[in-house]
Amino acid sequence: MHCRKDDPNCVALATGKIHRAAAWHCLVSPQIKPHLRRTANRSTSLLTPAKPPRRALFIVNPNARSGRKPIDPIRKALETGGLTLVDAAPDKDESISDVIRRMRDACDLVIIGGGDGTLNAAAAGLVETGLPLGVLPLGTANDFARTIGLPPVPLKAAELILSSEPRPIDLGEVNGNLFFNVASIGFSAELAAELTEKAKKRWGKLGYAIVAARLLARSRLFTAYVEHDGSVETIRTMQVSVGNGRHYGGGMTVEETATADDGRLDFYSLEVDHWWRLLGLLPSLRKGTHGRWNDVRAFQTTQVTIKTSKPRAVNTDGDLTTWTPAHFRIREKAIRVFAPATPARAASV
Numbered sequence: 157m158h159c160r161k162d163d164p165n166c167v168a169l170a171t172g173k174i175h176r177a178a179a180w181h182c183l184v185s186p187q188i189k190p191h192l193r194r195t196a197n198r199s200t201s202l203l204t205p206a207k208p209p210r211r212a213l214f215i216v217n218p219n220a221r222s223g224r225k226p227i228d229p230i231r232k233a234l235e236t237g238g239l240t241l242v243d244a245a246p247d248k249d250e251s252i253s254d255v256i257r258r259m260r261d262a263c264d265l266v267i268i269g270g271g272d273g274t275l276n277a278a279a280a281g282l283v284e285t286g287l288p289l290g291v292l293p294l295g296t297a298n299d300f301a302r303t304i305g306l307p308p309v310p311l312k313a314a315e316l317i318l319s320s321e322p323r324p325i326d327l328g329e330v331n332g333n334l335f336f337n338v339a340s341i342g343f344s345a346e347l348a349a350e351l352t353e354k355a356k357k358r359w360g361k362l363g364y365a366i367v368a369a370r371l372l373a374r375s376r377l378f379t380a381y382v383e384h385d386g387s388v389e390t391i392r393t394m395q396v397s398v399g400n401g402r403h404y405g406g407g408m409t410v411e412e413t414a415t416a417d418d419g420r421l422d423f424y425s426l427e428v429d430h431w432w433r434l435l436g437l438l439p440s441l442r443k444g445t446h447g448r449w450n451d452v453r454a455f456q457t458t459q460v461t462i463k464t465s466k467p468r469a470v471n472t473d474g475d476l477t478t479w480t481p482a483h484f485r486i487r488e489k490a491i492r493v494f495a496p497a498t499p500a501r502a503a504s505v
């Protein structure tokens with residue numbers, strides 16, 4: 157049953173695209189036509205079906221700093237905006253990635269409420285399923301949300317999930333562990349080890365500063381072997397960091413022009429003579445301009461291996477996840493995230 161070429165309801169006639177549409181014009185069945193008319197009226201592709209109601213897997217980490225705040229206004233905004241929320245939480249011994257894998261056929265996107273650690277726990281599931289990610293920044297620092305230009309207010313971030321398109325975002329990987337922001341060995345890994353969940357919740361960003369100051373006073377340099385782009389360098393360092401995005405550690409910056417979609421890892425190593433030199437470097441570390449200093453080694457790469465004489469812990473966005481020797485690599489465009497179109501990229505030009 158085909159439509160007639162003079163059918164006033166035909167989308168090809170309605171949009172004046174008869175020539176281009178000629179091949180399929182007469183093949184459009186009456187059942188499909190009304191649907192195509194709606195599509196054409198919205199000025200989208202003629203062959204793109206209307207968006208079905210989207211089902212969002214909704215996972216909020218109750219242990220995130222703001223995870224226990226009332227979530228109802230956010231839920232309501234998302235549902236009013238056309239999403240059907242599918243609530244899920246990890247069963248015993250399940251990770252957030254396991255939940256995403258288990259629920260992959262029951263949803264069209266995944267919304268995660270939590271901080272950077274929560275996002276890292278979801279990374280493998282997102283990569284495997286290809287489901288786009290919406291972020292509700294409910295953590296202590298929310299560095300990844302800042303990197304991709306999300307509003308810091310969770311309700312605003314929810315509205316952005318409704319109004320934006322998902323865009324490709326890189327992830328970092330170290331020894332098979334995915335991370336959104338930064339992985340470090342040395343000082344900040346020790347910092348993560350000392351900063352308990354309880355302290356994070358109680359003190360927030362201040363917690364980092366208090367514990368950092370205590371640790372600084374007893375930190376020492378260590379030897380590391382850095383292999384990248386065909387060279388091996390032996391360095392004495394207080395900390396090496398490998399960043400995927402721009403922000404980390406609640407107000408620190410990997411590199412001022414780094415983005416989470418530039419296909420690059422940003423490496424830096426703090427090779428300072430005395431710990432108090434870090435105090436001088438601190439303003440630059442916050443701005444991401446420390447690569448200009450003589451006692452900071454910095455470069456961009458797509459993969460790097462770091463070896464140490466004794467195994468050292470690797471901190472990925474606040475959690476200790478692996479040990480040296482550590483092989484880092486970029487996972488370019490590994491996931492898609494609802495985010496403003498180009499804030500990160502524009503800033504890097």
Ligand SMILES: [Mg+2]
Binds near residue numbers: 419
């Ligand atoms: Mg990058």
